[in-house]
Amino acid sequence: MRFLRKLIATLLIAAVPLSAIASPIRLKDIVEFDGVRSNDLVGYGLIVGLNGTGDGLRNSPFTEEIMSNILERLGVNVTGEQFRPRNVAAVLVTASLPPFARAGSPIDVTVSAIGDASSLLGGTLIMTPLNAADGEIYAVAQGTIIAGGITAEGQGARVTQGVPTAGVIPAGATVEREVDFDFSGLRSLRLALRTPDFTTAGRIEQAINGHFHRPVAVMLDAGTVEIDIAATHMPSAAHALGRIENIMIEPEIRARVVVDQRSGTIVMGEDVRISRVAVSQGNLTLRIEEAPLVVQPNPFAPGQTVVVPRTQADIEQEPGIGLAEVPEGTSLSEVVAGLNALGVAPNDMIDILKSIRAAGALHAEFIVR
Template sequence: MRHIRSLIAGFAILILAGLPALAGPIRIKDLVEFDGVRGNDLVGYGLVVGLNGTGDGLRNAPFTEEIMSNILERLGVNVAGEQFRPKNVAAVLVTASLPPFARAGGQIDVTVSAIGDAESLLGGTLVMTPLNAADGQIYAVAQGTIIAGGAAARGEAAEVVQGVPTSGTIPAGARVEREIAFELGSLDQLRLALREPDFTTAGRIEAVVNSAFGRAVAVMLDSGTVQLDIARTRTASPAHALAQIENLLVEPERKARVVVDQRSGTIVMGQDVRISRIAVSQGNLTLRIEETPIAVQPNPFAEGETVVVPRTAAAIDEEPGIGLAEVPPGTTLSEVVAGLNALGVAPRDMIDILKSIKAAGALHAEFVVR
C-alpha cells in the first residue's frame, strides 16, 4: 500500500513537471505581444426569440418586456399599453472580441449569455444586436442562431441540467461595421511586450533579433519590453520586419514555480524548483461522533410519556504517520520528486507538506494555490 500511494503522489507531481525540459526554443510570436497589435472587447444587449417555453418570466424580468417593445416598435408594430407575457424570449448580453486589423465586412464569433431567469437558450435566435466598444461606438452587429452547449429537463418534482444551457455561441455571428484606426505602417519604433516579463528572456530576444538582421536593431528596455527600430531593419514596412522576427526561436527562462489545485489534488512543478535539506513528519487524525438516541416508552396502560434518551459515541483515530523522514536537498527536478515520493503520502497530503516546507523556507520556488 505504501508503494502504491507513493506512485500516486509521484504521478500527481509529474503530470506537467517534465514538460518544460522538453519545450526547448519557442517562437517569438508565442512569447510576446506586439505593441498596438491587439484585439478590442465588444459588448451588446439584445433579445433571443424562438425559445420553446424556456425564456424569461416577464414578471420577474421587466427589462425583457422593455427591449421587446422597443424592437417591435422599430419594426412598425405598436404595442403601447398592451399586456403580453410570452415565454419564448430572453434578454441576453452579447460579447465578442474584435481582432486586430479587422476590416469592415469581416465576421467574428460572439458569445450569448442570458441575464434574466431564462431556463435555456437552446434553439433560440438572436435578433440584430449592435456591439459597442469602450468608447461607446458601434463596431459590429450580431445576429444568428445560437449553439448552446448544455441541456435541461424539468418535471413536477425534479429537474436535470447538464452543462450551461443559458449560454451559447454564434460562430461568425457578427459582421464588422467599423474599423479600428491604427496605422502600423507609420510606426518608426515598435515594442515587443513579453507575456511573462524576465530579464534573461528579454536579453535573449534582443540577441536573436540582432543576430538575424546582422546589426543592432533591437534593444532591451526592461524585463518586459524589447524595442525594435524599424528604420534600421531596412525592410519595406513594419509588417515585413515583424514577419521576419516572429518565427525566430528563443529559449525562455521562467520562474521556479509550484502550482497546486486543492480540489483535484494536482501538483505541478517547474524544472527549476529546488528544495533544501529538511525533515518531515506527517500523520492524520480522524474525529468520529455518532448520535444514536434511544426512545424509552412507559409500560402498557401506565401513566407517563415517551422520552428520548441521547446516546453519543465519540472516538479519535490516528493513522500511523511517516515518522520523521529526511528529504535530501535536490539539485534537479527528478531528485526533488524522488525525495518527496520517499515520504509515501497521498497527493492531497503532499500539498499540505509542500505548504509546510515553503513556510519553513526550504522550498525555493513561487508557491501558487488555486
C-alpha cells in the same frame, strides 16, 4: 573500436545540459507586439424562437422592455398590451475584435442568458449592436445559437448536461467600424514579454541584433524590448515584424509551483528544487455519535416519559507516514520521486508543500489558486 566510439558518443550526449538541448520557441509566441491587440465588445440583445425555455417576464421585466423596443422599431405598437411569451430571452453578447479587422469581416460571438431562461437551444439572436469601451458600435451580431448543453425535464425530475444557458454563433457578427491605428507610421516598435524576465529579454535583444547584423533592438526592462524600425532598413513596421516574429528564442522560465486546492492539482516547473528535509504527516479524526434513550413508565403507572441523552465520542488517529526524508532535489524527476515516496493524497501533498515552503526548503515561487 566501434563499440568504444558509440560509448563515447553516448557519454557526450548525456553530459550535455538540458537547457542546451531545450527546444527554442518562436518570438511571436512569447511576446505581444505594441499596438497589435484585440478589443473586447459587448452588447445587450434578445433571443427568440425558444421552445418554452425562455425568460419568465414576470421575473425578468427587462426582457419585456427590450422586446417592446424591438417591436416598436419594426412598426408594431405594443403600448399598454399585456403579453407573456416564453420563447424569448434576454442575453449579453460578447465578442473580441481582432487586430487589423476590416469593415465587413466576420467574427465569432458568445451569448449568455441573464434572466431565468432554462435553455438557449434552437434560439435566434436578433440584430444586436456591439459596443467597445469608448461607447462606439464596432460590430453587429445576429444568427442562430449553438448551445453547448441539453436539458431533459419531467414532472418529478430534471436532468441537465453541459451549460444550455450559454452558446456561440460562429461568424455571427459583422465588423462595421475599424479601429483607427496608423501601424505603418510607427518609428519604433516595442515587444512586451508575456512573462517578464531579464534573461529572456536579453536573449531577444541578442537574437534580433544577430539576425540583422546591426544594433536594431535594445532591452528597456525585464518586460520590454524596443526595435528601431529605421535601423532594420525595412520598408515599414509590418515588414520588420514579419521578418522578426519567427526568430527562435529560448525563454528562461522561473521555478514555480502552482497548486489548485479545489481540484487538488499540482504543477511544478523543471527548475524546482527542494532542500533536504524530513516530513511527517498523519490524519486525526474526531467522531461524535448521539444515541438518545427514551425511558417511559410502565403501563398505568404514574410518571412521565423522559429522554436520556447518550453521547459517544471517539478520537481516532490514522497511522501516518512516520518521519520520511525528502532528499535534496537536483532535477524535477527526483523531486517528484521524493514527494511520491510519502504516499499521500494530492490535497495532503499541497499541505506538505506549504509546510516545506514555510521551512525555507522549497526554492521556487509558490502560487495558490
